Amino acid sequence: MSISGILGNHNLNGLTVQIVPPEEVYDGLETLFTFRVHNGRRLLHSFLLELIFQGHCSNDIPLLMRSETAKVSIPATVRGRGEHINHVVTIRSNFPINFFIRSRTIQFHQPITVFPRPLPCHSALSEYSAQTGQKNESTQKGFEGDITRIGDYQGGEPLKMIHWKLSARHDSLKIKELSSTVSEPVEIDLDTLPGNSMESQICCASFLINKFSCSNRPVGLKLGKTVYPAATGRHHKCHLLSKLARYGQD
Amino acid sequence: MVKIKKPLNYITYSVSLIGASPLYIWLNLPAQIFLPIALVFGFYSEQKNRYIISSRTATVLSIAFFLFYASQLSLANIVIPVVNMLVLLLSMHLITEKNSRKYLQIFVLSLFCLASSSVFSISVSFFPALILLVFGVTIGLVLLTFYTKEPGRSIPAPQLYTILKTATILPIVSLLLMLLFFVILPRTEHPLWNFLNPITSATSGFSEEVQPGTIASNVAVKTLAFRAQCQELPPEMLYWRGTVLNTLNNTVWQRADFPEESTQVLGGETVRCTLYLPAKNNQFLFTLDHPLSLSGIRHSASSDSVFLASHSLETKTGFQLISRVGGELTVLKPVDSSFYLKIPDNLSPQLLEVAEAIRQNSYSQRETIALLKNFFREQNLSYATDDLPGPQAPIDEFLFTKKRGYCEFFASSFALLLRMTGVPSRLVGGYLGGRYNNLGGYYLITEDMAHVWVEALVDDQWIRIDPTKLAHNSSATPMAGQRPTLSLLQRTVDAIDYFWTRAVITYDFQKQISLIQHTGKGLQSLQRNWKYTVKEYYPILWIILSGVVIWQITRWKTTSREERILKRYLRAVRRRHKVKSIPPNMGLNELANQLQDPVCEEFAHIFGSALYSEHRLTKGEHQRILSLIHILERGKKPDDH
Numbered sequence: 001m002s003i004s005g006i007l008g009n010h011n012l013n014g015l016t017v018q019i020v021p022p023e024e025v026y027d028g029l030e031t032l033f034t035f036r037v038h039n040g041r042r043l044l045h046s047f048l049l050e051l052i053f054q055g056h057c058s059n060d061i062p063l064l065m066r067s068e069t070a071k072v073s074i075p076a077t078v079r080g081r082g083e084h085i086n087h088v089v090t091i092r093s094n095f096p097i098n099f100f101i102r103s104r105t106i107q108f109h110q111p112i113t114v115f116p117r118p119l120p121c122h123s124a125l126s127e128y129s130a131q132t133g134q135k136n137e138s139t140q141k142g143f144e145g146d147i148t149r150i151g152d153y154q155g156g157e158p159l160k161m162i163h164w165k166l167s168a169r170h171d172s173l174k175i176k177e178l179s180s181t182v183s184e185p186v187e188i189d190l191d192t193l194p195g196n197s198m199e200s201q202i203c204c205a206s207f208l209i210n211k212f213s214c215s216n217r218p219v220g221l222k223l224g225k226t227v228y229p230a231a232t233g234r235h236h237k238c239h240l241l242s243k244l245a246r247y248g249q250d
Numbered sequence: 251m252v253k254i255k256k257p258l259n260y261i262t263y264s265v266s267l268i269g270a271s272p273l274y275i276w277l278n279l280p281a282q283i284f285l286p287i288a289l290v291f292g293f294y295s296e297q298k299n300r301y302i303i304s305s306r307t308a309t310v311l312s313i314a315f316f317l318f319y320a321s322q323l324s325l326a327n328i329v330i331p332v333v334n335m336l337v338l339l340l341s342m343h344l345i346t347e348k349n350s351r352k353y354l355q356i357f358v359l360s361l362f363c364l365a366s367s368s369v370f371s372i373s374v375s376f377f378p379a380l381i382l383l384v385f386g387v388t389i390g391l392v393l394l395t396f397y398t399k400e401p402g403r404s405i406p407a408p409q410l411y412t413i414l415k416t417a418t419i420l421p422i423v424s425l426l427l428m429l430l431f432f433v434i435l436p437r438t439e440h441p442l443w444n445f446l447n448p449i450t451s452a453t454s455g456f457s458e459e460v461q462p463g464t465i466a467s468n469v470a471v472k473t474l475a476f477r478a479q480c481q482e483l484p485p486e487m488l489y490w491r492g493t494v495l496n497t498l499n500n501t502v503w504q505r506a507d508f509p510e511e512s513t514q515v516l517g518g519e520t521v522r523c524t525l526y527l528p529a530k531n532n533q534f535l536f537t538l539d540h541p542l543s544l545s546g547i548r549h550s551a552s553s554d555s556v557f558l559a560s561h562s563l564e565t566k567t568g569f570q571l572i573s574r575v576g577g578e579l580t581v582l583k584p585v586d587s588s589f590y591l592k593i594p595d596n597l598s599p600q601l602l603e604v605a606e607a608i609r610q611n612s613y614s615q616r617e618t619i620a621l622l623k624n625f626f627r628e629q630n631l632s633y634a635t636d637d638l639p640g641p642q643a644p645i646d647e648f649l650f651t652k653k654r655g656y657c658e659f660f661a662s663s664f665a666l667l668l669r670m671t672g673v674p675s676r677l678v679g680g681y682l683g684g685r686y687n688n689l690g691g692y693y694l695i696t697e698d699m700a701h702v703w704v705e706a707l708v709d710d711q712w713i714r715i716d717p718t719k720l721a722h723n724s725s726a727t728p729m730a731g732q733r734p735t736l737s738l739l740q741r742t743v744d745a746i747d748y749f750w751t752r753a754v755i756t757y758d759f760q761k762q763i764s765l766i767q768h769t770g771k772g773l774q775s776l777q778r779n780w781k782y783t784v785k786e787y788y789p790i791l792w793i794i795l796s797g798v799v800i801w802q803i804t805r806w807k808t809t810s811r812e813e814r815i816l817k818r819y820l821r822a823v824r825r826r827h828k829v830k831s832i833p834p835n836m837g838l839n840e841l842a843n844q845l846q847d848p849v850c851e852e853f854a855h856i857f858g859s860a861l862y863s864e865h866r867l868t869k870g871e872h873q874r875i876l877s878l879i880h881i882l883e884r885g886k887k888p889d890d891h
Contacts, residue, residue, distance in 0.1 A: 003419075003420055003423045003424050003427070004388075004420060007416075007419060007420065016834055016835060018835065040834075042808065044416065045412060045416060047396075047413065047416070048395065048396065048399060060399060060400075062396065062403070062405060062409065063405075063409045063412060063413065065412070094395055094398075094399070095392070095395060096391070096392045096395060096416075096417060096420060097388075097391045097392065097394075097395055098350070098391070098394060098395040098398050108833070108835060109833075
């Protein structure tokens with residue numbers, strides 16, 4: 001029994017854990033976190049490892065060879081918007097004999113920005129949507145507008161873009177090049193949003209940023225006196241949401 | 251991919267087989283039949299995933315078995331019902347569908363089976379069974395942990411191999427610890443579970459009384475009587491003394507209270523022996539004739555050199571003995587010789603006539619003995635173990651009609667005639683001879699070597715006379731020392747059993763005490779003779795030193811230059827800045843910023859840029875880094891450099 005205790009204790013030694021957070025983590029919404037577990041020992045392997053994060057347990061890692069890294073995912077819910085730096089992960093195992101479960105708590109520092117929870121505020125959405133209804137065609141290539149020209153297939157285009165009729169007439173595959181549509185930019189002013197507190201306004205702003213980003217509409221943000229110009233794209237959305245997350249906390 | 255259940259089943263069935271096998275011969279018929287059936291069908295069911303008996307039926311049957319054997323339990327009959335119950339429960343578990351709890355129960359029941367087999371016999375086969383069971387159960391428990399987590403789990407074969415390899419650490423270390431605990435854990439002088447032992451049946455061979463004529467033939471049995479570790483001696487010296495029969499009641503020689511006598515062994519060669527006796531239901535401690543002293547066991551000694559253990563020898567026993575081989579048992583004070591001259595009243599006229607003739611023709615006791623020996627030779631008696639004289643008048647029939655018999659006939663008739671002719675005499679029962687096992691350096695004495703001889707009191711000396719040697723065919727008898735030698739295999743098997751008995755079975759509290767004493771003395775002498783003995787330990791020191799060097803080189807080889815530099819740097823930083831620990835995931839730049847040390851910053855810059863661009867350090871970078879570490883180690887400021 002004592003040997004199994006020593007072996008079980010050793011099973012959890014020399015392990016390091018690192019969080020690979022998803023790009024978007026929202027306050028109070030369940031998100032899948034990925035963890036990298038590294039066995040830094042030079043002699044012994046680790047067996048039947050389980051990670052617990054925010055009260056949720058991962059699937060077990062049956063075998064983690066020495067000097068190797070494994071990945072596990074845990075669905076977890078983080079509470080509170082803003083920067084989360086200190087994290088606690090419990091790593092546990094019932095190896096070698098299923099009489100006892102040994103665990104070890106690992107504390108580490110890694111900044112994770114938790115975005116404000118997007119709370120639907122339809123009145124604000126309809127107000128901002130009413131500001132513009134028309135879509136302007138841009139000169140850039142897109143997937144929604146009219147056919148601007150016919151081009152040769154380059155290999156990376158989606159299959160639905162292939163112009164089969166024309167391709168049948170030619171020796172090579174031809175594709176339809178469509179124009180992209182760009183909507184009128186919108187600037188969300190936090191102070192004008194509905195809500196009885198700043199937190200509810202922030203949640204509303206988070207909802208709107210997500211909504212407009214999804215519809216590919218350029219979105220900007222005004223936080224107090226600071227204005228973030230409107231743009232599209234995931235990176236821009238994350239930028240706005242992270243500013244929103246830290247707002248009022250600095 | 252291998253399903254984890256597959257190796258678990260292999261181990262489970264092997265463990266059950268190993269645990270229950272030593273118990274098999276002691277089981278009742280139902281258990282003897284059911285166990286192999288359960289093993290075979292259970293294993294087959296696991297392969298096919300179809301079970302003959304449902305769990306519910308098995309539970310009902312288990313309760314029925316339990317009630318049946320529980321009803322047989324009594325204070326006098328504990329072991330047999332319990333072991334049968336154990337085996338039947340194990341069989342039930344084997345034949346039905348298993349979950350993790352049942353696998354665990356099978357392991358426990360198998361261990362109980364092997365443990366309970368030791369109540370019947372701790373033969374040498376117990377040791378390999380124990381080792382295999384420790385291996386099987388511990389590795390099985392590790393696999394069971396994986397199985398419990400996910401019963402349907404499949405693992406790639408190389409991973410399974412790695413798991414098994416790591417699991418092997420458990421039994422290996424456990425066995426080493428068991429060895430240590432076996433030596434040091436306190437032991438009782440008497441086995442605790444001895445009362446559970448079934449009473450050992452009496453063995454033929456050595457007996458506590460001699461009554462010739464009671465059996466028509468004497469079948470020699472080659473069961474072990476005892477083993478004696480000593481130097482090799484001439485066969486004619488190997489008289490193993492057990493008991494002295496000093497009273498003749500009609501035709502039965504028995505041991506009775508006798509007049510106290512003071513004796514001393516004079517002359518002869520001193521021989522030291524260690525005897526290992528198997529479990530017996532008597533108290534006789536055999537000694538090499540003539541014994542001087544005995545140690546290592548509680549005993550009582552009689553003045554006729556008979557040693558009896560204080561308690562019945564129900565377990566294997568070992569003791570030490572000092573004997574004087576070829577010595578004379580001299581009586582220091584006059585003995586009441588009339589006790590050794592008592593004869594029965596109803597002696598036959600033929601016997602009386604022979605005794606009278608010898609008495610008239612002899613002038614001394616020695617002459618009487620010589621005449622009696624002549625009479626035996628003239629009678630042309632032959633040594634035989636069949637067609638023996640009957641119980642009515644065994645001595646007359648032996649001497650005058652059938653003229654055949656084994657040692658009891660020769661000795662009892664010779665002693666009787668000695669007493670009739672006025673020479674005090676008694677019978678000595680024991681063993682003659684022994685097969686020397688040069689592998690183990692001991693004599694093997696078996697029951698077919700049981701022997702009876704005569705001691706006659708002549709001129710204040712008890713003289714040994716072996717009348718069996720007067721048989722005309724004495725040179726062809728087993729008593730002449732011409733025993734068939736054992737084959738190498740027989741000798742090896744017996745030697746293993748002997749070492750097992752010596753090292754394990756007879757290891758008791760006294761040996762622990764003597765081990766501690768020897769260790770203490772050894773340490774004292776080591777301190778005294780330190781200067782002289784240290785040279786003797788040079789080879790061991792060299793081996794240890796070489797081991798350390800090889801280990802260090804291996805470590806050096808298995809770590810990269812960068813890893814070694816980083817390790818040295820972090821150690822130097824900890825010392826210089828008195829930091830207790832540096833978090834493993836802390837970056838070098840982060841560390842340097844926190845410490846606000848330009849040396850660390852420079853190190854982080856050079857080392858980090860090499861590390862993250864994945865190129866080896868250049869010679870210049872390497873030298874600069876070493877000098878930075880040197881600065882940290884020496885505690886100098888960078889400006890000093």
